[in-house]
Amino acid sequence: MPRAADLAQDSYGSWEGKSDAELLADFIVTRKQRRAIPIIGDPDPDVLWRLDMFYTAVGLRIEERSGLVTPPMIEMKPMGASDDCFSRPGGWSLCQDIHRFGFETFRKLAEAGTKLVDDATAAIE
Template sequence: MSDDPFIKSLLTLIRAQDSSGAWETMSDEELLAPFIVTKEQRREIPIMGDPDPDILWRVELYYNAIAFAIEKATGCAASPIMKIHHEGWGRMLLTCGKLVVVNSYLRDLHRFGFDDVASMSTKATKIIAEAAAVIAKFPEVAAA
């Protein structure tokens, strides 16, 4: 797990948020645990619901780690733009220069999570690869 570039980026960002040192003794697995929501756990969460601030924070961290990995892969700084309705749906954009490199529609954010760390990384890696391909196709717009 520790050799996965996306997971490294995510853990770096999580640890950077720990201004009080409360998470210094926590393992990587413990820090990633809130991102794991099994199918059984999802079923227990009501269909309707407002996402709490911790969930929104995790969504931001997830996409910020993707932006960080895009920058590492391409050299282009990716900036996140998140617009979420209070009922838990919205949109996440990552831009490089004037180019939108990620356009993710988000819904049911109160159920945000992944079955396991591997599936979280797989999804992120796919998003990163697609963003890198868009940047390679339109490098002058990404640099603008």
């Protein structure tokens, strides 16, 4: 897997020289932190950035393996009281969990990304 620095969208060099752990630290959200995050209202812009960067990295890895361009396609809209909330097996319940997007450990982050890449690559093949 590429180093986090290779995937970082850093046009000003502010992340240059940082370790993978430093670059990926924002993706780690412990249970205690997760419980403290309210799930009411619009998601924090930092959460949306993490979500976008995670799926962009997954798409880049799929592209590297398959040769097919795979940009993430995520549409965010406010949820009304009548809107359906969905979750898929092994996936995110996007109505509530979007506010808490992150992984408890670096290992869980890597496993989630690897599983998505492996599943997509298998589907392409």
